[in-house]
Amino acid sequence: xxxxxxxxxxxxxxxxxxxxxxxxxxxxxxxxxxxxxxxxxxxxxxxxxxxxxxxxxxxxxxxxxxxxxxxxxxxxxxxxxxxxxxxxxxxxxxxxxxx
Amino acid sequence: xxxxxxxxxxxxxxxxxxxxxxxxxxxxxxxxxxxxxxxxxxxxxxxxxxxxxxxxxxxxxxxxxxxxxxxxxxxxxxxxxxxxxxxxxxxxxxxxxxx
DNA sequence: AAAGACCGGTCTGTATTGCAGACTACGCTC
DNA sequence: GAGCGTAGTCTGCAATACAGACCGGTCTTT
Numbered sequence: 001x002x003x004x005x006x007x008x009x010x011x012x013x014x015x016x017x018x019x020x021x022x023x024x025x026x027x028x029x030x031x032x033x034x035x036x037x038x039x040x041x042x043x044x045x046x047x048x049x050x051x052x053x054x055x056x057x058x059x060x061x062x063x064x065x066x067x068x069x070x071x072x073x074x075x076x077x078x079x080x081x082x083x084x085x086x087x088x089x090x091x092x093x094x095x096x097x098x099x
Numbered sequence: 100x101x102x103x104x105x106x107x108x109x110x111x112x113x114x115x116x117x118x119x120x121x122x123x124x125x126x127x128x129x130x131x132x133x134x135x136x137x138x139x140x141x142x143x144x145x146x147x148x149x150x151x152x153x154x155x156x157x158x159x160x161x162x163x164x165x166x167x168x169x170x171x172x173x174x175x176x177x178x179x180x181x182x183x184x185x186x187x188x189x190x191x192x193x194x195x196x197x198x
Numbered sequence: 199a200a201a202g203a204c205c206g207g208t209c210t211g212t213a214t215t216g217c218a219g220a221c222t223a224c225g226c227t228c
Numbered sequence: 229g230a231g232c233g234t235a236g237t238c239t240g241c242a243a244t245a246c247a248g249a250c251c252g253g254t255c256t257t258t
Contacts, residue, residue, distance in 0.1 A: 001125075001128070001140075002140055004124065005121045005124060005125060005140050005141060006142075008117050008120050008121040008124060009117050009118065009121050009141060009142070010117075011117050013117075016115075016117070017215090017216080018107050018108050018110050018112075018115070019108065019216080019217095021107050022104045022107040022108050025103065025104060025107060025196070026100075026104060029100070035234085035235065036233095036234080036235090041100075041101050041104050042104060042108060043105075043108070044217085045217070045218055045219075046218095046219095046235075046236075047217075047218065047219070047220095047236085047237080047238085048216070048217050048218070050235075050236060050237080051215095051216080051217085052216090054236095066235090069234095070225095070226090071224090071225055071226075072224095072225075072226080072233075072234055073224080073225090073234050073235060074234075074235090075234085075235060075236090091197060094193070097124070098190060116244090116245080118245080118246095134205085134206065134207095135204095135205080135206090138206095143246085144246070144247055144248075145205095145206070145207075145248095146207080146208080146209085146246075146247065146248070146249095147245070147246050147247070149206075149207060149208080150208095150244090150245080150246085151245090153207095165206090168205095169254085169255090170253085170254060170255085171204085171205060171206095171253090171254060171255080172205055172206055172207095172253080172254090173205080173206085174205085174206060174207090199258100200257100200258085201256100201257085201258080202255105202256085202257080202258100203254100203255080203256075203257095204253105204254080204255075204256090205252100205253080205254075205255095206251105206252095206253095207250105207251085207252095208249105208250085208251080209248105209249085209250080209251100210247105210248090210249085210250100211246105211247095211248095211249100212245105212246090212247090213244100213245090213246090214243100214244085214245080214246100215242100215243085215244085215245100216241105216242090216243080216244100217240105217241085217242090217243100218239105218240095218241090219238105219239095219240095220237105220238085220239085220240105221236105221237080221238080221239100222235105222236080222237075222238095223234100223235090223236085223237105224233100224234080224235095225232105225233090225234085226231105226232080226233080226234100227230105227231085227232080227233100228229105228230085228231085228232100
């Protein structure tokens with residue numbers, strides 16, 4: 001019992017934040033995803049989305065790929081192996097702690 | 100896909116906070132629980148625990164029962180039906196959104 | 199009786215952070 | 229040149245998690 005509770009209190013907060021959990025979830029299932037797409041799917045504001053993406057990048061959970069489509073900048077994100085593990089571990093802990 | 104993501108972004112933040120999720124989880128499985136016990140299990144500081152408990156009470160997710168053991172005050176918590184539903188719904192959404 | 203340890207609780211201060219929106223920079227289109 | 233679409237930075241606001249100090253009260257120990 002106590003263990004389950006401690007597990008809950010020990011969740012990775014980088015993943016736990018809904019906005020970032022959403023981002024990671026999309027990335028985990030979609031491979032590579034463009035900024036614009038993510039913005040539409042999550043309905044986060046640009047500033048906010050950028051902020052969360054930067055945090056995830058800093059944490060090493062995703063990579064940012066900058067490219068051009070013609071001359072238009074296109075930013076894509078891809079989940080890293082570390083990120084995939086973090087996400088998997090998050091779910092694992094959560095499941096283990098569930099009543 | 101989009102639906103799953105929206106579900107994540109729509110999680111009940113009152114439940115989502117790990118400390119409160121822990122409290123609710125204990126209460127859901129233990130019925131009635133004393134302050135002291137909860138303090139030990141969660142390792143939250145008194146102030147912090149009280150703060151979270153008050154929020155949960157305000158949200159209608161738990162009841163506070165004040166009593167005396169002899170002349171010593173004993174505070175107990177019990178999850179309400181609303182709280183039980185909120186917790187169940189939280190897990191339901193989370194499961195539905197999981198990859 | 200005085201000191202110190204519990205009980206639960208309030209209050210304050212701090213540090214973090216989620217979020218929106220304004221502003222920038224760049225190129226394209228009309 | 230005006231306006232739009234890319235992405236990104238920066239600022240400011242509001243919320244909040246958390247620790248720790250303090251308090252009223254009781255109980256135990258000296």
